[in-house]
Amino acid sequence: MAEGERKALIVGAGIGGLATALALQNAGWKVEVLERSGSLEPPGSGLSLWPNALAALERLGVLDEVLAAAVPVRGDVLDMEGEPIMLLEQLKVRRRYGLPIQMIHRNDLTSILAKRLKVNTVHLGLGVTAFHLGFPRSSVEISTGGRKNADLVVGADGLYSVVRGALLGVGAPRSSGTTALRGVCDATGLDNGMVPWGEMWGDGGVFGATPLPGGRVYWYGTLPTKALDPYRSRGWKTAAASTFAHWHRGIRSVIEQTPEDAIMAHELFDRKPEPVWSARSATLVGDAAHPMLPFLGQGGCQALEDAVALADALGQHEAVADGLIAYEAARTRRANKIVSQSHTMARLAQLDSEKLRKARNTTMRMLPKSFRLKQLDGVVGYEGR
Numbered sequence: 139m140a141e142g143e144r145k146a147l148i149v150g151a152g153i154g155g156l157a158t159a160l161a162l163q164n165a166g167w168k169v170e171v172l173e174r175s176g177s178l179e180p181p182g183s184g185l186s187l188w189p190n191a192l193a194a195l196e197r198l199g200v201l202d203e204v205l206a207a208a209v210p211v212r213g214d215v216l217d218m219e220g221e222p223i224m225l226l227e228q229l230k231v232r233r234r235y236g237l238p239i240q241m242i243h244r245n246d247l248t249s250i251l252a253k254r255l256k257v258n259t260v261h262l263g264l265g266v267t268a269f270h271l272g273f274p275r276s277s278v279e280i281s282t283g284g285r286k287n288a289d290l291v292v293g294a295d296g297l298y299s300v301v302r303g304a305l306l307g308v309g310a311p312r313s314s315g316t317t318a319l320r321g322v323c324d325a326t327g328l329d330n331g332m333v334p335w336g337e338m339w340g341d342g343g344v345f346g347a348t349p350l351p352g353g354r355v356y357w358y359g360t361l362p363t364k365a366l367d368p369y370r371s372r373g374w375k376t377a378a379a380s381t382f383a384h385w386h387r388g389i390r391s392v393i394e395q396t397p398e399d400a401i402m403a404h405e406l407f408d409r410k411p412e413p414v415w416s417a418r419s420a421t422l423v424g425d426a427a428h429p430m431l432p433f434l435g436q437g438g439c440q441a442l443e444d445a446v447a448l449a450d451a452l453g454q455h456e457a458v459a460d461g462l463i464a465y466e467a468a469r470t471r472r473a474n475k476i477v478s479q480s481h482t483m484a485r486l487a488q489l490d491s492e493k494l495r496k497a498r499n500t501t502m503r504m505l506p507k508s509f510r511l512k513q514l515d516g517v518v519g520y521e522g523r
C-alpha cells in the first residue's frame with residue numbers, strides 16, 4: 139500500500155458494495171471487498187434504474203456501459219385489466235431529468251461494476267462473521283479464521299447485515315406480509331402485443347412485466363405471504379399462475395413461458411429508518427443502511443446514490459469520522475424518506491378493497507400530468523448532481 143493511501147474494507151458485493159468499491163477506488167482508496175457467496179451473480183431478475191441511479195452511475199464512470207446493457211422502459215401503472223391508471227411519458231421524463239428510466243438484468247449491472255475494480259479487489263467465498271468497531275481502524279473476523287482491519291469498514295451486507303448489527307444493534311426486520319415472485323423468460327413465442335407492459339395494480343397485489351435486453355422479459359408479482367402455503371410444494375409457477383389467473387390474460391403467457399427454476403420467491407421486509415448509520419471508522423450503505431420495500435423500485439438506486447455520496451464526503455474531509463458525519467448529513471434524510479414512501483406505496487398499490495381501488499384509480503387518473511411528474515421529483519431527482 140502506498141504511503142498515505144487509505145484502506146477500506148467493504149462487506150458484501152451486491153450493488154451497494156460494488157458501487158461503493160468503485161467510488162472509493164476512483165477516489166484513490168485501496169479497497170477490498172469480502173463476499174460470502176462463491177459467485178458474483180445475483181439471482182436472475184431485472185432491476186429498474188431511475189434517473190437518480192443513472193446520474194450516480196454517470197459519476198461512477200459506467201453510464202455508457204450500463205445504457206448499452208439496458209433498455210428504456212416507461213414506468214406506467216395499469217389496472218388489472220391493463221387499462222392505464224398513470225402513464226409516465228418517457229419523453230417528458232427525459233426532458234425533466236435528462237435520462238430515461240432503464241431496465242437492466244442484475245447480473246449485467248454487477249458485472250459492469252465488478253469489471254472496473256482492480257484485480258484481487260473482490261474476495262469471493264469470504265464471509266464476515268463479526269465486526270469490531272475501533273478508532274482509528276475497525277476490523278472484521280472472516281469465515282476462514284483471522285481478522286482484517288482498515289481505516290474504514292463499510293457494511294454493504296444487506297438486510298441481515300453483520301456490520302449493522304454491531305453498529306446499531308440487532309433487531310428483526312419488519313415483514314410486509316407480502317412475498318414477491320420474480321421470473322425471467324425468453325420473449326420468443328410471446329405475443330408481445332398481448333403483454334401489458336408496466337406495473338398492474340389489482341386485488342391485493344401488483345404484477346409487472348418489462349422487456350430486458352437479449353430478447354428476455356422480466357416479471358414480478360406480489361401476493362400475501364400466507365397465501366403461498368398451499369403452493370410451497372407445488373412450485374412458484376403454479377402459485378403465480380393461479381394468483382394472477384383472473385388478471386389481464388397477457389400475464390398468463392409470460393408465466394407459462396417461464397421455466398420453474400427461473401422463478402424465485404422472497405418475502406418482503408424493510409426496517410424502521412435510523413437517523414445514524416456510522417460510528418468512528420465504519421458505516422453502512424444500501425440495504426444494510428436503509429432496507430426498503432420495492433414498490434418504488436428504489437432500493438438499488440439508493441445504494442448507488444450512497445456509494446457516490448460516501449466517496450464525495452470522505453474526499454472532502456481528512457478525518458474519516460468527519461467524512462462519515464458529512465455522508466450521513468447528505469444521505470440519511472433522503473434515503474429514510476424513501477423507506478417511508480415505499481411503505482406507503484406498498485399499501486396504496488396492494489389495496490384489497492374493490493371500493494378503495496376504484497376510488498384510487500379514479501383519483502390517480504384525474505391527476506394532471508405535470509403534478510405526476512412533480513411527485514416523482516422527490517424520489518428520482520438526484521440531489522448529488
Ligand SMILES: Cc1cc2nc3c(=O)[nH]c(=O)nc-3n(C[C@H](O)[C@H](O)[C@H](O)COP(=O)(O)OP(=O)(O)OC[C@H]3O[C@@H](n4cnc5c(N)ncnc54)[C@H](O)[C@@H]3O)c2cc1C
Pocket residue numbers: 149150151152153154155172173174175184185186187264265266267294295296297298299300318320358404406423424425426432435436437438439440441
Ligand atoms: C422483489 C424486489 C424487486 C426489486 N426491484 C428493484 C428495482 O427495480 N430497482 C431497484 O433499485 N431496487 C429494487 N429492489 C431493491 C434492491 O434489490 C436492493 O435494494 C439492492 O439489491 C440492495 O443492494 P445491496 O448491495 O445493498 O444489498 P444486497 O443485494 O442484499 O447485497 C448484499 C451482499 O452482501 C453479501 N453478504 C451478506 N452478509 C455477508 C457477510 N456476513 N459477509 C460477506 N458478505 C455478506 C450477500 O451475499 C450479498 O452479495 C428490489 C428488491 C426486491 C426484493
